[in-house]
Amino acid sequence: MNLQAIQSSGYEVVFGDASELLIDFLQKRNYSKIFFLVDTNTSEHCYPGIALNIAGDIPHDIIEIDNGEENKNIDICIGIWKMLLDFGADRKSLVINLGGGVVTDMGSFAAATYKRGIDFLQIPTTLLSQVDASVGGKTGIDVDAVKNMVGTFTNPQTVIIDPSFLLTLPKREIISGFAEIIKHGLIVDKEYFNAIKFIIFDDIDPLIIHRSVAIKNEVVTADPHEKNIRKKLNYGHTIGHAIESYSLQHDKNPLLHGEAIAIGMIAESYLSHKFADLQQEELNEICDFILSVYPSYKVDENSFDDLLAFMKNDKKNEDDKINFTLLNSIGTSTINYYCSEEEILESIKFYNNLIK
Amino acid sequence: MNLQAIQSSGYEVVFGDASELLIDFLQKRNYSKIFFLVDTNTSEHCYPGIALNIAGDIPHDIIEIDNGEENKNIDICIGIWKMLLDFGADRKSLVINLGGGVVTDMGSFAAATYKRGIDFLQIPTTLLSQVDASVGGKTGIDVDAVKNMVGTFTNPQTVIIDPSFLLTLPKREIISGFAEIIKHGLIVDKEYFNAIKFIIFDDIDPLIIHRSVAIKNEVVTADPHEKNIRKKLNYGHTIGHAIESYSLQHDKNPLLHGEAIAIGMIAESYLSHKFADLQQEELNEICDFILSVYPSYKVDENSFDDLLAFMKNDKKNEDDKINFTLLNSIGTSTINYYCSEEEILESIKFYNNLIK
Incomplete structure (x- = not known):
């Protein structure tokens, strides 16, 4: 079944096979470097399938964080900023957030503020993040257990929703x-x-x-x-x-x-x-x-x-x-x-x- | 001498007596809470004069940081976020950055990201910040001594330039x-x-x-x-x-x-x-x-x-x-x-x- 893309403010939410949609997106752009942000779960269950499909064509680096809401904090975010710096991310780089709300919220905040903002793309992999974190441009991290105390309103370049990821979820x-x-x-x-x-x-x-x-x-x-x-x-x-x-x-x-x-x-x-x-x-x-x-x-x-x-x-x-x-x-x-x-x-x- | 206001994107840079210009600005707005961010220097040399003029009329809280570029870092910024939270800053609050580039850069970054963004106003007090940090909407902090590695492009509500502050500078x-x-x-x-x-x-x-x-x-x-x-x-x-x-x-x-x-x-x-x-x-x-x-x-x-x-x-x-x-x-x-x-x-x- 083909689900129609949904138009949001300046970007689209597209539905279908993540690898195909990602390749389609990247062919239209010219990024200097590409980074995947994944967590322990998506690194095991979601990233390998995509890697298999894009491997030769799209060089990229991977940043992995532990899964769980308790990791959506400023210390982990600082770690992401430093990894981006160490990997040489510049203003023409792209961050692809592949994961649930923790990855999409924190990854988009890290990208929205790294060198005053670089592009990012959301591939939500949980039902919660697909129906909630996927649209609306909210980025954020928790400080002292206060949820999303710090964040921005910044839109992604696009959102890719692949319902097949849900099969991997408890x-x-x-x-x-x-x-x-x-x-x-x-x-x-x-x-x-x-x-x-x-x-x-x-x-x-x-x-x-x-x-x-x-x-x-x-x-x-x-x-x-x-x-x-x-x-x-x-x-x-x-x-x-x-x-x-x-x-x-x-x-x-x-x-x-x-x-x-x-x-x-x-x-x-x-x-x-x-x-x-x-x-x-x-x-x-x-x-x-x-x-x-x-x-x-x-x-x-x-x-x-x-x-x-x-x-x-x-x-x-x-x-x-x-x-x-x-x-x-x-x-x-x-x-x-x-x-x-x-x-x-x-x-x-x-x-x-x-x-x- | 009356210097004409300079129109920037969506805000003005105004020149003259800081207290008068501040009172003038606040009379047109309705903020729930007002915060001054100062450093050790401006707390001693710039804030008292303003406080004397606005004291009774404009209730506010003060957040003070140590002066010096080495303090423009994420730890101090986290401290500012937590102080805002402890003082009950909400989305209708205003942060007034009274200081040099460290205060205006970091204070504007803290405000631009606190609860996904609250209003802020710049009162640059050094020659450097008056001619440089005052316009352009750049906010930022240093990470690992990399200058402004993290930041946003966010405009202030207004910029007040009071040349008399320069008399207090070495x-x-x-x-x-x-x-x-x-x-x-x-x-x-x-x-x-x-x-x-x-x-x-x-x-x-x-x-x-x-x-x-x-x-x-x-x-x-x-x-x-x-x-x-x-x-x-x-x-x-x-x-x-x-x-x-x-x-x-x-x-x-x-x-x-x-x-x-x-x-x-x-x-x-x-x-x-x-x-x-x-x-x-x-x-x-x-x-x-x-x-x-x-x-x-x-x-x-x-x-x-x-x-x-x-x-x-x-x-x-x-x-x-x-x-x-x-x-x-x-x-x-x-x-x-x-x-x-x-x-x-x-x-x-x-x-x-x-x-x-």
């Missing part, structure tokens, strides 16, 4: 990425939300990915610098990000991004019912569906102070108030709600009670 | 900054080059600063991302930057930026005579004038390998070739010359022989 990773797909349905597209209930995790329909990218692209091209409606994509993330950060610091086996966002979406649906127009029936529908997909994770009440502290550092806040996107119904949402600390904790308790 | 700093003024004359304006010979270092004519900013502004607005003619500003810097970096690492009392650039301009004038159209007479005129202003500094021949290594990391290079801007005459220049390692070392020996 099911837990797939289900984590699915949280962003659920979110896309909930914030702007009820029909899509109904359709994705029939997803088959072992064999994701590429049309689902395509539709999610198209939804996200529509939102981010309308508001690239997150001044207004792009904040819709923050639904589930104010509380979810805080739970994810806390879990990263405290749990032996921390939550994956999407697992935390799933909890955030339930809590923020509760707030949507209480403060926006979300009806009880749809609240139940959302909770039932999310709980049917995601494992139970009790949020420790001892973490509440830390969670609030994380939320206060959220980039969307202004004047120390914690900013939310809430649902008016499944498929419609409104930005810039502010909820009190008490109400926020109440929403987390609501989630905790559901999984009793 | 004469050595003034003379260092003067190197960029000489450069502006040499690359595009012979008349200006002749005029600045009569500069009085103890009482710099603000018109000189204004003309230098205007020259730089004309060049950078024509080519903001340094794809072509902006490289003219690199004259003297290919060799000068390398000597500066080496001196920073090896000398007890390292060269100031402009002192190194002065050497670079002599060496690159030699290359201009050899490879471009610069005539012997003008070469002599340039050397005589620069040597009459700057102290003698013998470039150690043992440093030559290291100097070449630094030059190879210059951001303007492509394909491992070392890029130069050369003079055709005083007041005209051409970009994208490439010289061999031998020729480069010959030009440094030429300088060394002059100061024998």
Whole structure:
């Protein structure tokens, strides 16, 4: 099946075989040097196939980092800058980020700032990064466990989405990425939300990915610098990000991004019912569906102070108030709600009670 | 004397009393929080005067760093990011960089990347930063002594130039900054080059600063991302930057930026005579004038390998070739010359022989 390219601001998201699309792209350009940024996983599962296809034709160097969100930090980023320097990367060089969100976020930040900016290309290899990190031009790294505290808005030259990479992923990773797909349905597209209930995790329909990218692209091209409606994509993330950060610091086996966002979406649906127009029936529908997909994770009440502290550092806040996107119904949402600390904790308790 | 504001790309460079201009700017905006970034020097000599004038009206926090080029590094930058976070800076906050090039370069990089970018304002307080770092939108930090290895092109909201700050500077700093003024004359304006010979270092004519900013502004607005003619500003810097970096690492009392650039301009004038159209007479005129202003500094021949290594990391290079801007005459220049390692070392020996 041929999926149409999606036009974003100044670049395209193309779908298909990564090697073919990459060769096609490079034939039109004239880069002085080419670098692949990979992690331990993509070095083993994704890079070899591409290397086999391009090997003789396209000389390149490889920079490898350890996989895992805890590595999306400034120290690893400094390592990438130094490797680029050591390998002689100049302003006409290209960085190809081959990996999940850690590789695409950090690799694009490293490229966007190396010698004041060199070209980069995204090849997201996880479901999460294909439907989320792939479009929107956000680059970033975590500092002191504050997610994406430092970054830029910089667009890639192109984004290549190859659904076959998903076959190499553990099911837990797939289900984590699915949280962003659920979110896309909930914030702007009820029909899509109904359709994705029939997803088959072992064999994701590429049309689902395509539709999610198209939804996200529509939102981010309308508001690239997150001044207004792009904040819709923050639904589930104010509380979810805080739970994810806390879990990263405290749990032996921390939550994956999407697992935390799933909890955030339930809590923020509760707030949507209480403060926006979300009806009880749809609240139940959302909770039932999310709980049917995601494992139970009790949020420790001892973490509440830390969670609030994380939320206060959220980039969307202004004047120390914690900013939310809430649902008016499944498929419609409104930005810039502010909820009190008490109400926020109440929403987390609501989630905790559901999984009793 | 009222100096006219200079229009750059999307922002203005204004001249006059810093406090008045700052109050004027802030009255038109609505920032959630305001931060001053200062260094040990400006904290003592420049900030108090401003604080006295704005104190009651404009609540703000202060972030202070040690002065000196060796502090323009990623560790100090991380410290600035964390302070911003601790002070609760959000996307509607403003950073005011009050200082020389270290403060304006690093403060603007920190602001341009904090939470993917917040507003910043430049108040350059040294002659060097007033005539050089003030316009052009370059932000940056050094990594491993490689100057500005990491940075962005991001414009400030405005630039305030208050010539009275120069009265607080040691004469050595003034003379260092003067190197960029000489450069502006040499690359595009012979008349200006002749005029600045009569500069009085103890009482710099603000018109000189204004003309230098205007020259730089004309060049950078024509080519903001340094794809072509902006490289003219690199004259003297290919060799000068390398000597500066080496001196920073090896000398007890390292060269100031402009002192190194002065050497670079002599060496690159030699290359201009050899490879471009610069005539012997003008070469002599340039050397005589620069040597009459700057102290003698013998470039150690043992440093030559290291100097070449630094030059190879210059951001303007492509394909491992070392890029130069050369003079055709005083007041005209051409970009994208490439010289061999031998020729480069010959030009440094030429300088060394002059100061024998």
